[in-house]
Amino acid sequence: xxxxxxxxxxxxxxxxxxxxxxxxxxxxxxxxxxxxxxxxxxxxxxxxxxxxxxxxxxxxxxxxxxxxxxxxxxxxxxxxxxxxxxxxxxxxxxxxxxxxxxxxxxxxxxxxxxxxxxxxxxxxxxxxxxxxxxxxxxxxxxxxxxxxxxxxxxxxxxxxxxxxxxxxxxxxxxxxxxxxxxxxxxxxxxxxxxxxxxxxxxxxxxxxxxxxxxxxxxxxx
Numbered sequence: 001x002x003x004x005x006x007x008x009x010x011x012x013x014x015x016x017x018x019x020x021x022x023x024x025x026x027x028x029x030x031x032x033x034x035x036x037x038x039x040x041x042x043x044x045x046x047x048x049x050x051x052x053x054x055x056x057x058x059x060x061x062x063x064x065x066x067x068x069x070x071x072x073x074x075x076x077x078x079x080x081x082x083x084x085x086x087x088x089x090x091x092x093x094x095x096x097x098x099x100x101x102x103x104x105x106x107x108x109x110x111x112x113x114x115x116x117x118x119x120x121x122x123x124x125x126x127x128x129x130x131x132x133x134x135x136x137x138x139x140x141x142x143x144x145x146x147x148x149x150x151x152x153x154x155x156x157x158x159x160x161x162x163x164x165x166x167x168x169x170x171x172x173x174x175x176x177x178x179x180x181x182x183x184x185x186x187x188x189x190x191x192x193x194x195x196x197x198x199x200x201x202x203x204x205x206x207x208x209x210x211x212x213x214x215x216x217x218x219x220x221x
Contacts, residue, residue, distance in 0.1 A: 003064035006147040008040070008154075010052055011131040011139035017081060018142065021063055021126030022156045027118045028163065035159040036114035038095075038127065041152040042102040044141035049100060051132040052140070053093035054108040057082060057125040071125075082128050089128050096132065099140060106142075114158060 008018035020038065027033075038054060059082070062072035070076045071088070078084035085091030095108040110127065117124040131138065143152040 001064060001067050004146055006144050007044075008129070008142040008144045009139060010129050010142065011046070011050060012137060014081075014131050014134045016139060017128055017130040018144075019057065019061065019063060019066060019082070019126050019128050020154055021061070021124065024114060024117050024124065024156070024158070027158070027160060029119055031118055031160045031162050033111055033115040033118060033158060033160045035157075036109075036111045037157050038108040038110050038154065039105050039157060040108075040129075040154045041105050041143045042099070042140050043143050043152070045099075045102045046137060046139040048136070048138040049098070050136045050138035050140075051096055051098050052106070052129055053096045053132055054110065055089045055091075055093055055128045055130070056113055056122070057089050057128055058086075059088050059125060060123065061125045063126070094127065099138075102140070110156070114156070118160075 008020075009016040010018050020040075057071075059071045059077065060075060065072040069080050071082070078087035082088045094110055094113050097106050097108055099106065108127075108129075113122075113127070116122040129142075143149060143154070145153050147153055
């Protein structure tokens, strides 16, 4: 487990993956999520671009207990590395990103998934980031929630409307979950090629998200 590591490693023939989890409980359960993006900053790489995908995790997880073989103490992945698409994670990605070098942000669209988390339709077990190709040597190093560079830590940026709003409601509230407050959890999953190696880094961070307010008049925050 790499819960306190400052780096999220993803790639190298799918031998490295990262798990991130955000606390969205401050958003009202009846809110309408109009936009939500996971943003991560790439600070290092192996020198080759690739495509990464974000998947909804199905199995209950505790990021600071997760490893390549288990989602938490006493709860093994059905397939090591969170690879079972029936019990561990969905087989269809929520979002995909084609990389273009480092020292820049990458954004994954998690609007539908965040809506399901907020409404309680699905359990918030976080997302798994993994490389799309089992043959690509490309490896990326993203800033985790434990990195010293606070401004570069992972963030979930959400736009939402509280409750039922009139059709002429102005631009919805856009809230960026602060990364300075610990709330994003990230878990680096290690290589599977050698059974003796376990790699699952899980930086944790807790985020406080200001809740929107609404009055009887058509004024929305």
